[in-house]
Amino acid sequence: MPKPNREPDMQKVIEIRSFIAALIAVSIAFTYLMLPFFSVILWACIIALLFHPLHAKLLDRYPRHENIAALVTLLACVLIAVTPALFLASSFIKQGTAIYQQLESGQLKPALWIDQIRQAFPVIDELLRTLGFDVAEVKQQLGSLSVEAGKVMASNALLIGQNTLGWLVSLGLMLYLTFFMLRDGARLIPILIRALPLGxxxxxxxxxxxxxxxxxxxxxxxxxxxxxxxxxxxxxxxxxxxxxxxxxxxxxxxxxxxxxxxxxxxxxxxxxxxxxxxxxxxxxxxxxxxxxxxxxxxxxxxxxxxxxxxxxxxxxxxxxxxxxxxxxxxxxxxxxxxxxxxxxxxxxxxxxxxxxLDGDAMHDDKSADDRDVSSPPL
Missing domain, CATH: 1.20.1440 (de novo design (two linked rop proteins))
Incomplete structure (x- = not known):
């Protein structure tokens, strides 16, 4: 008998494997490309998820106006979340800058605060000595930690102020993506379910x-x-x-x-x-x-x-x-x-x-029972 020709099957296997390898490579490259925008994409998805009930109610009332429903939902998001956040960020920057300047000039002295607390509450010193800590060393470490924490917090406030333009660009990108997540999210989920190979x-x-x-x-x-x-x-x-x-x-x-x-x-x-x-x-x-x-x-x-x-x-x-x-x-x-x-x-x-496992165990038990019934007594 002539041997079956396996070249078409082998060619198909090579094509599938090559395609999967290319798919993985392109997916990794795309992920690396989108990595700088990870936080923007994540928060766009989160905001769209949180405001989806409002968007769904608007669509139920105006089913033919998807763009308008998404835009109104986005405006509600800006009024409820973004505007208060901008106000707090502005106040945070101003007060953080003031504290940073006071730390630099020596007007704020965290080590002095620690001394005042120790003098007012001697039990703290006694507790530290009982636990085997050197009070002077603990004071020095707490003072240094307080100064460093204050400087980091205040310097971050300055950094936020200096990077305002980049922050506003990220905010604009996030709102832009949120609009499309709201409008197209219901259609994207079935596509993801169909594409992912998890079942x-x-x-x-x-x-x-x-x-x-x-x-x-x-x-x-x-x-x-x-x-x-x-x-x-x-x-x-x-x-x-x-x-x-x-x-x-x-x-x-x-x-x-x-x-x-x-x-x-x-x-x-x-x-x-x-x-x-x-x-x-x-x-x-x-x-x-x-x-x-x-x-x-x-x-x-x-x-x-x-x-x-x-x-x-x-x-x-x-x-x-x-x-x-x-x-x-x-x-x-x-x-x-x-x-x-x-x-x-x-x-x-x-x-x-x-x-x-349970199915295999039941199958094994059933087979054993069948063997017991069918086997003649010794």
Missing amino acids: DERERLLMQKFAEVTRATIKGSLVVAMAQGSLGGLIFWLLDLPGPVLWGVVMTVLSLIPVVGASLIWLPVGLYLLATGNTSDGIILIAFGAIVIGLVDNILRPILVGRDTKLPDYLVLLSTLGGFTMFGMTGFVLGPLIAVLFITFWEIFSREFNVI
């Missing part, structure tokens, strides 16, 4: 998790952090403390970190007020921070997030800190998102793999 059901589940965790993180972390920072800035303003907007923004950023949060600011300032004789202001600030600012997270987070998509507290802390370390400010979204996707992938794998 349609798995891809739908992963996209659903992405949407849930993104909404939960923004509402449960950013909104809570903004509430805590606003309350912190308000009490600083009422007590006539310097830089209320600056410290409110700093408390907002720190509130993104679970457990400690804004207390890293209001607690030392409250202790300093007590140490310098401003007893009433110190008591008010510490009480307000512990009762009002501290309870905002416990009250708002369950309402805004719910229990279904909430990660364990320890995983939220670790993923948020890891996200900050790897991705900067966008890490407070990416960190928990990566953690949830990690858990979801392993849940899918465990569920489907266990089903296969």
Whole structure:
């Protein structure tokens, strides 16, 4: 018999492999090309996801005006989110610059504040000695750390002011992309599901998790952090403390970190007020921070997030800190998102793999039963 001709099959295999290799190479090149705009694209997707319900309602009412619905939604986004952010950024830059100049001129002396707190609270020295710490060395390190932290914060404010043009360009690109994400997002999802090779059901589940965790993180972390920072800035303003907007923004950023949060600011300032004789202001600030600012997270987070998509507290802390370390400010979204996707992938794998194992075990048990029934007794 003549041997079958396998050259067409081999040619097809070579073509498929070559195409896949080219596809991977082009995808890597495109990813590298888009890498400088990673934050812009990410935040455009997040904003489109958050404002999608408003866009959907407008489309239901005016189904033939997709562009107008997307434009109106984008204007609402600018009024609700972008305009207040620009105002806060401007105030942050001004107050950060003022603090930077005071640190440089020596008007602000963090080491003196530490001495005043130690003198007013001798128990701190006793506690440090009991734990085996050198008080003088701790004072020097805390003073140096305070100065460096203040300089970094203030110099970053100056850097933001100097890079205003680049920041505005990024903002414009983000809003431009957000418009198309709002208008075309519903059509892009089926295309992604069809193109990705993970299985349609798995891809739908992963996209659903992405949407849930993104909404939960923004509402449960950013909104809570903004509430805590606003309350912190308000009490600083009422007590006539310097830089209320600056410290409110700093408390907002720190509130993104679970457990400690804004207390890293209001607690030392409250202790300093007590140490310098401003007893009433110190008591008010510490009480307000512990009762009002501290309870905002416990009250708002369950309402805004719910229990279904909430990660364990320890995983939220670790993923948020890891996200900050790897991705900067966008890490407070990416960190928990990566953690949830990690858990979801392993849940899918465990569920489907266990089903296969269970099926094999049932098949083996059934075969064994069949052998027992069919085998004659010894």
